[in-house]
Amino acid sequence: MIDLHVVEAKPADAPYLVEVIHAAFGARPPLDPPGTAMQETAATVEAAVREYGGLLARVDGEPAGAILFSESTPISGSTPPRDDSDPDGGARWLELRRVSVHPRFQHRGVATAMVGCAEEVAEGRSVDGVRLVARAELPATLAFWRHRGYVEAGRSGPNVALVKRIPVEFAVPTATDMRAVGERLAGVVRPGDLVLLAGELGAGKTTLTQGLGAGLAVRGEVTSPTFVISRVHPSTVSGPPLVHVDAYRLGGVAELDDLDLDMSLDEAVTVVEWGEGLAEGLAEDRLEVVLTRSTGAAAGVPSDGESADPRWVRIIPVGRRWVDAPLRASLSPDAGGAA
Numbered sequence: 552m553i554d555l556h557v558v559e560a561k562p563a564d565a566p567y568l569v570e571v572i573h574a575a576f577g578a579r580p581p582l583d584p585p586g587t588a589m590q591e592t593a594a595t596v597e598a599a600v601r602e603y604g605g606l607l608a609r610v611d612g613e614p615a616g617a618i619l620f621s622e623s624t625p626i627s628g629s630t631p632p633r634d635d636s637d638p639d640g641g642a643r644w645l646e647l648r649r650v651s652v653h654p655r656f657q658h659r660g661v662a663t664a665m666v667g668c669a670e671e672v673a674e675g676r677s678v679d680g681v682r683l684v685a686r687a688e689l690p691a692t693l694a695f696w697r698h699r700g701y702v703e704a705g706r707s708g709p710n711v712a713l714v715k716r717i718p719v720e721f722a723v724p725t726a727t728d729m730r731a732v733g734e735r736l737a738g739v740v741r742p743g744d745l746v747l748l749a750g751e752l753g754a755g756k757t758t759l760t761q762g763l764g765a766g767l768a769v770r771g772e773v774t775s776p777t778f779v780i781s782r783v784h785p786s787t788v789s790g791p792p793l794v795h796v797d798a799y800r801l802g803g804v805a806e807l808d809d810l811d812l813d814m815s816l817d818e819a820v821t822v823v824e825w826g827e828g829l830a831e832g833l834a835e836d837r838l839e840v841v842l843t844r845s846t847g848a849a850a851g852v853p854s855d856g857e858s859a860d861p862r863w864v865r866i867i868p869v870g871r872r873w874v875d876a877p878l879r880a881s882l883s884p885d886a887g888g889a890a
């Protein structure tokens with residue numbers, strides 16, 4: 552049994568971090584142009600940790616893994632983006648630098664554990680996602696990141712930028728507020744998008760979908776009919792139709808094609824109400840929304856005198872489509888810039 556620990560690095564850990572970085576990068580095949588990791592010293596690493604932090608992994612007490620953090624700041628200060636003409640969406644990223652596993656400790660899950668911790672740090676710092684640069688000549692490294700949900704965001708010579716959005720979570724005090732979340736979501740979605748709503752019966756999936764339908768200005772009431780599995784709501788304003796699928800009742804669908812809808816989903820915004828466990832295979836790009844009923848005291852002050860029965864909404868962007876979407880700025884209740 553091995554004892555694997557990942558801790559947030561302190562400046563005093565710099566000698567261990569630099570040892571791991573040198574061992575890991577020194578063992579890579581020679582690259583042209585070579586990376587700059589071998590130029591790190593205890594002093595440069597200490598300065599980096601002091602400013603942005605990092606991670607140190609230990610296996611049986613021995614330094615085994617290292618990551619240095621950095622943070623990007625939006626070019627336009629704190630102004631939320633209005634649309635996607637800004638390719639970066641004004642997003643703030645936690646940058647991972649010098650991701651290293653000591654060759655002596657490879658294949659023990661050190662990198663995976665560190666990446667999980669880095670994503671937790673990113674969520675704690677309320678950034679929009681995690682970003683790093685990998686080398687195109689190292690396909691196994693690229694595969695490692697893709698396998699963990701990182702998508703390619705750009706290339707510059709041999710450098711590949713990889714990004715992963717971090718989930719956005721907030722409390723929704725009342726049903727009215729849940730509708731409002733759906734209405735704001737209408738400003739974010741585009742034709743071809745798939746939104747998966749997960750949560751137990753009564754969690755608020757249909758309520759959110761009603762708000763989305765109102766925001767998209769579609770015809771027909773969004774309901775949870777007993778026998779209808781899916782329904783197409785045409786737009787009244789020449790926008791995309793809303794396809795509302797209640798797979799909760801089916802116990803899930805293997806593929807959306809099985810629904811045999813009389814239209815192409817490329818032109819519609821599709822919402823699938825789901826139960827527990829999200830469908831990995833349903834689509835490469837999807838917005839997963841997990842609704843949970845919070846127990847205990849109300850998580851906020853009701854906005855309209857309705858008695859609060861709060862839900863938690865956790866939004867998990869999956870795939871390329873959502874890399875630039877300004878989800879936190881557009882969807883959370885304190886969002887100034889609802890689209």
Ligand SMILES: Nc1ncnc2c1ncn2[C@@H]1O[C@H](COP(=O)(O)OP(=O)(O)O)[C@@H](O)[C@H]1O
Nearest residue numbers: 724725726729752753754755756757758860862
């Ligand atoms: N904070 C809240 N968010 C969403 N729904 C709420 C909330 N508080 C109370 N409700 C009520 O809970 C019920 C949710 O039902 P519904 O949206 O049909 O759930 P689901 O589709 O997940 O089964 C509605 O009657 C709604 O009015």
Ligand SMILES: [Mg+2]
Nearest residue numbers: 756757775824
């Ligand atoms: Mg429902």
